[in-house]
Amino acid sequence: MSGDRFSLLIIGGYGTFGGRLARLLGDQPRLRMLIAGRSLEKADDFVADLRTPKDGSDGLGSNALGAMLQAVAFDRDGDLEEQLTRLRPNLVVDASGPFQTFGEDAYQVVDACIGLGIDYADIADSTGFVAGVSGLDAAAKAKGTFALSGLSSLPALSFAALDAMAPHFSRIDSVAAGIAPSPHVRIGLNVVRAIATYAGKPVTVLRDGRQASGGGLIDAMRVTITPPGVAPLRSRKFLLVDAPDLALLPQHLAGLRSTFTGVGTEPQPLQRLLSLAARLVRFRLLPSLLPFSRLLQRASHNFAIGEHRGGMFVRVGGIDRAGKRRIAGWHLIAEGDDGPLIPIIGVEALVRRLLTGMRPENGARPAAGELRLADFEAAFRRFQITTGIRMECEEARLPLYREILGSAWERLPPALAAIHAGGHAGGARVASGRARIERGGGLLARIVAGVIGFPAAAEDVPVTVRFVSDGDKEIWTRDFGGKSFHSWQVEGKGRDRHLLAEVFGPFRVLIALVPDGQRLRLVVRGWRFCGIPMPLFLAPGGDTYEEERDGRFCFHVEIGGRLTGLVVRYTGWLVVED
Template sequence: MSGSALRILIIGGYGTFGARLAQLLCDDERFCLLIGGRSLAKAAAFVSSLGGKAGKEPVEFDRNGDVYKQLSALAPAMTVDASGPFQTMGGDTYRVPKACISLGIDYADLADSREFVRGIAALDAEARAAGVFVLSGLSSLPALSFAALDRLEQDFSRIDHVSSGIAPSPHADIGPNVMRAIASYAGKPVPIFRNGISTTGLGLIEWHRVTVAAPGCIPLKSNRFRLVDAPDLDLLPQRFEGLSSVFTGVATKPQSLQRLLAATAQLVRLKLLPSLLPFAPLMYRASKLFAFGEHRGGMFVHASGSDRAGQPLEASWHLVAEGDDGPFIPVTGLEVLIGKLANGNRPADGARSAAGEFPLEAFERCFERFAIHSGTRHVRPGEVNLPLYRRLLGSAWERLPRAIAATHDTAEGGHRLSGRARVERGTGFLASIIAAAVGFPKAQDDVAVRVCFTTKGRTEFWTRDFGGAEFGGVQLEGQGRDAHLLAEDFGPFRILMAVVPDGAKLRFIIRGWRFFGIPLPLVLAPGGDIYEEERESRFHFHVEIGGPLTGLIVRYAGWLEEEVS
C-alpha cells in the first residue's frame, strides 16, 4: 500500500451496509480501509474475508466512547458512519461529525433519520471554518431519491405532489439497526405535508399502493408502501415552493410480515404500547423468519404537476434490483463521493444534507456492475392513446430493435402483416381440448400466416390466421395490482405478462393469470418461451404455450412483414 493511500474509517464497517461499502472499495489501491466497530474480533474476521488490493485494517471503534480520542489515534482522512440507527442515538447526537470537524476530517453518513439529517446544518459554520465537508443522508433517501427527482424535474414547470418509497427484498438482511429505526416511529405521529399544510400521519399505518416497474424488466408485485419518517418529508417542501403533498414509504415483504408490523403499530397508536423499540430485536427475528418470496427489491419516485406547456404531467422513476444486489444501493452514493475525493474532486466545504449532491448519472454508473435496472415513465393527457407497447415499456422503448418497434408502433387502425410459420401441437388430452377451444392451428411444417391487429383507444384487437384457421385475442395494459403488465384475454382467461427487452429480442414473461377475473396459482399458469426478435432486419416470433398439467399445448414460430397495399 502506498503511503499516499486515502485512509477511510468506516464505522460499522462489518455491518449490513458498511461491509458492502468496503466490498465496493476493496479493489482500489488508492484507499486504506479502516474497518471499525465495537468488536475488534468481528472487524478482524471480516477483514480476513475481504480480498482486493486496498489496504485494510480492523480497528476497534465505539461511537458512544471517546470519539475525539479514537479519531485522533486513527487519523483518517475521511470518516463514514454506516452504523446507525441515527433515530435513537443518545447523548450528544452529533459527537462523531463534531469530532471530525475539530480534527479536520471529512465526514459522511448513511443517516435516514429525519431529525439527524435536518439538524446537521447547525454544524455548517464550523465545518466551513475547518475546511471540511459534512454530508448527511448519503443513502437511498434522500441522496438517491433527490437525484431521481432532479431527473424528473426537467420536464416540469411546477411540481405539486411527490411520493417515494423503498421495497427491500424479503431475503435482504436489512440489519437490526434498520429495524430499530423503523420501530422508533411505528404507530406514532409523523409530521407530513398534505393539501398544502403541515399535518401528521401515522408511521407504518398510512399507505400508498404502488407497482415498482423499472422500464424493460419484470415489475415487482404490487405493494403497499407504509409511511416512514424519512428526511425527504422535511427536505421536499423546502425544495419546491408551493408543494401540496409529500409521502415516503417502505414496502416490507412479504405482505404477511407487513400486516404484522402494521398491526403492532396500531397498538402504539391506541397507546396500548408506548413504543415498539423494545420489540425491535423480535421484529428483526420475524423479518428473518418471514424471508420468503421473490428475491427482488426496488424503489420509486413519483411526481405530478404541470409540464412546460402548463399541461398536467405525471412522471416516475423506478428501480428494480435482483437477488443480493439490492443492499448495495444505499452505499453507491458513498462510492461516488469517495471516488471523487480520491481524484481530487472535493465537495464544497460545509455541513448539509446530501440531497441533490450528485446527479442520477453518477449513481447509474455504479449500478452497471449489478443486476440493477432503472428508468422513467411519463403520463400526459395527450399521450394516453400512445401505442400500447410504448406505454408499457416507458424509456425502455428506445432499446427495441427497429423491426420490433415498427411492428408495435401502431396508430389508430393498426397493422396487417403476413409471413410463414411452423406449428407444433401437444398430444395430451387436456392440451388438445384447450387448443381446440382457443382455436390454435393444427401442426404444420410450413403455413402461410396473416396477423391483423387494430387499435381502439387503449386496447389492441389481434386476429391470427394460420392457413385459414383463425384465433383472436385482446391486448391491453393491466390496471391496479396488474399495472405495467401486458394483459391478453382469450375468452374467460386473462394472461398477464411482463414485456422485457433482451438484446435483439423482446421477451414475454408470464406473471399471472385470471379466470373470469379470479386469480389462479402462478405455478399452474400456461407459459413457455415466448419472444419476438429481429433477424436480418425482419420481424420473427416464437410462441410456446404449455403448462404443468397439460404439457405442450402449441408452439409456433416464424416471420412476418408488413403487407404492401
Template sequence: MKVLVVGGYGTFGGRTVELLEGEPHLILFVAGRSLAKADAYCKKRAPTAAQLVPALFDRDGDLAAQLAAFEPDIVVDASGPFQAYGEGRYRLIEACIARRINYLDLADGSDFVAGVSAFDEAARNAGVFVLSGVSSFPVLTAAVVRRLSSDLTRVDGIRGGIAPSPFAGVGGNVIRAIAGYAGQPVRLVRNGRPEQGRPFTEQLRYTIAPPGQLPLRNTLFSLVDVPDLRALAALWPEAKTIWMGAGPAPEVLHRALICLAWLVRAGLIGSLLPLAPLMHQATNRLRWGEHRGGMFVEVEGSDRAGAIVKRSWHLLAEGNDGPLIPSMAVEALVRKALAGDQPAPGARAAVRDLELRDYEALFAGRTIYTGFRNGAADEDKPLYAELLGAAWQGLPEAIRSM
C-alpha cells in the same frame, strides 16, 4: 486517503467497505465496539486492494482521543440507529469539526438529518464537509427528482418507495429504528400543508417496472420516517405532497408490522422497541420469494405549456447487488474526493452533492437496471411499445414493425 468507518463490520458499514475495498489508494479502518468482530470481518474480506485495518472505536467514548489516534481524512458513521442517539447525538460531528475531519453518515432519521445544518457555520470555518443522510433516501431520490423535473416549471407531488429483497439481510439497528418510529407521529407535507403521518399505518400499492425488464411483483408500500419527508420539501417548497414508503417482503410479515403500528397509533402500546429482537429474528429467518428488489420515484407537476405531467423512474436490482445501493452514495463521494473533487465545506443533508449520473456510473457492470415512464398511457402507441418504454427503440426494426 484514510477513511474511518464506524460500524464498519455491520450491515451498511460492511457494504460500504465492500464497495471501497478495490481502491488501492485507501486505508479503511473497519471500526466498532468489538475489535474481534472487526478483525474477523477484515480477514473474511481479504485479500483486498485497499488496506483494511480492524479498529476499536466507541462513539460514546473519548472521541477526540480516538480520532487523534487514527487521524482519518473522512469519518463515515454507519452505526445507528440514528433515531435513538438521544442527547449528545451530534458528538461525533462536533469532534470531527474540532479536528478538521470530513464526515459522512448514513442516517435515515428525518430529525437527525434536519438538525445537522446547525453545524454549517462551524464546518465552513473549519474547512470540512459534514454530510448527513448519505444514502438512497434522500440522496438518490433527490437526484432522480431533479432529473424527472428538469423541464417542469412546478413540482406538485413527489412519492417514492424502496422494495428490498427478502434476502437482503437487515441489521439490528435498522430494525430498532423501525420499531422506534412505527406508529409514532412524523412531520410531512400533505395537500399543501404541514401534517403528521404515522409510519406503517398509511399504504399504497405500486409496480416497479423498468422498461425492458421483468417487473417486480405488485408491492405494498407503507409510509416510513426518512429524511426525504423534510429534505425534499426544502428543495421543492412548492410540492403539495411528499410521501416515501418501504415495501418489505414477505408481505405477510409487512402486514403484521402494520397491525402492530396501528396498536401504537391507537395508544394501546407505547412503542414496538421491546419487540425489536423478535422482529429482527423474524425478518432474517422467515424469508422466501424472489431475490430481487427495486425502487421507484414518481413526480407530478406542470410543464412550460401548463399541462399536468406525471413521470416515474424505476430501478430493479437482481440478487446481491440491490443491498449495496444504500451505501453507494458514500462510495461515490469517497471516490470523488480521491479524484480531487470534494464536496464544498459546510454541514447539510447531502441532497445536492450527487447527481443521477454519479449513480448510473456505479450501476454500470452490475445487475441494476433503471428506466423512465410517463404516467399516462398513449392510446396511439402500440401495446408493446407502451409496455417496453424506452427499450422499444432498442428492438430491431423488423420486430417493431410487426
C-alpha cells in the same frame, strides 16, 4: 507507505452497511481503511475475512494493489478527540446507527470531526438527524471541512433521481419514493430498531399543500416497480416510513402539495402483520415496537419468501413544459444480492471522487442533491442493477407497446417497432406471412385449445394478423390458413400496471415486455381465469419471443402449463402490408 494513502475511518465498519462499504472500496490501492467499532475482536475477524481469498482470487488486502486494512477499536461515547487525533483519518464515515436513538448528544461525532478539521459523512435515515446537521454549517465552513448527512438511498439517491426528472416539469405537485428490499436480505438489527422507533407514531407529510400527520407503517400506497424493458417486481403496498425526504422536499420544491416515502417488504402478509402491530401503538395498546426489534428481525429472516430481487422508485407528478398533466417515474431493480449495496453506493461514490481530487463544498448539510444520478449509475453498471425513467402523459396515450416499454421502445429492432406501431382509433393494420403450428396431445390441452379456438397442427400455412385499435386496447385477429381466433391486449391497471394484459376467452394473461438483444421476450407474470387470480406456477406460459431476422418480424409463441402440457406452439414470420 501509509502516509501517501487516503485514510478512511468507518464507524461500524464490521456491521451490515459498514462491511459492505469496506468490500466495495477494497480495490482502491490509495486507500487506508480503518475498520472501527467497539469490539476490536470483531473488527479483527472482519478484516481477516476480508483478506481471505474467495472463489480462487486474492482476498481484499492481500493484493499489493488493494486497500490497506486495519482493525481499530472506536467508542463513539468515549474520548472522541483523543481517538480521532490518534487515528488521523482524512474522512470519517458513520455507518452505525440507528441515528433515531442517538439522543441529546446526537452530533458528538460530527462536532468532534469538525473541531479537528476532519471531513465527515454518514448514511443516516433519521429525518431529525439529517435535517438538523445544518446547524453545524457555520462551524464546518470556519474549519474548512464538510459534513454530509444522509448519503444513502433516502435522500441522496432519491433526490438525484428527482433532479433528473425535474427538467421535464414546469411545476411539481407531488413526490413519492419507496424502497422494496428483497425478502432474502438479512436486515440488520439497527435498521429494524430505526423503523420500530416510529411505527404507529405520527409522521409529518404534505397533503394538499399543508403539513399533515401520517401513520408510520400504517398509511400506504400501491406501486409496481418496473424499469423500462425489465420484468417488474410484483405489485405491492408501501407503508409510510419516516425518511429525511419528508422534511427536505418542501424546502427543495416550492408549491409542493403531496409527499410520501415508504417501504414495501415481502412477503406482503408479514408486512400486513407489521402494520397491524403499528396500529396497536397508534391506539396506545402498546407503547412502542422497539422492545420487539429482535423478534421482528427474526421474523423477517425466517419468512424469506419471494423473488430474489429488490427495487426502489421515485414518482413525480405535475405539469410539464407544454402545460399538460404528467407523471414521471424513476425505477430501479436489483437482482440477487446486489440490492443491499445500494444504501452505501453514495458513500462509495463520494470516496472515489475524493481520491480523484473532487471535493464537495465546505459546510454541514443534508446530502440531498449532493450527487447526480450519473454518479450512482456508474456504480450500478458494475452490478445487476437496472434503472430507467418512465414518462406518462395523462392527456395523450402512446401506442400500447410503446406506452408499456417506455424508453426501452428505442431498443426494438425496426421490424418489431413496425408491427407494434399502433394506428388510429378504429383503424386496422394487417400483417401477413407464413407459420408452422404444433398442438399438444393431452386431453386438457385439447379442451383449452378448443375453448380459445387455436388452429390445428400444420406446416407452412399462410397467416394473417389484423390489428384494430379500440380505445386503449388492441384487438388481434389471427388467421391461420382460414382458421381464425382473436384476443385483445391492453395495459394492466392497478397492481398490474406496466404489464401487457392479453385476454383469450376466459383467460387473462399478464405479460412483461423485456427487450433482450434483437428479441422482445414476453414473460408471463400472472394470470386469471374468469377474473379469479390463479397461482403463477400454473400459468399458461412458455418460451415466447419476437425477433427480427433478415429484416422480417419473426414470432415464436408457446402456450402451455404444468396441468396441460403444451397447448399450442406457433412460429413464423410477418410483414406489415401497405
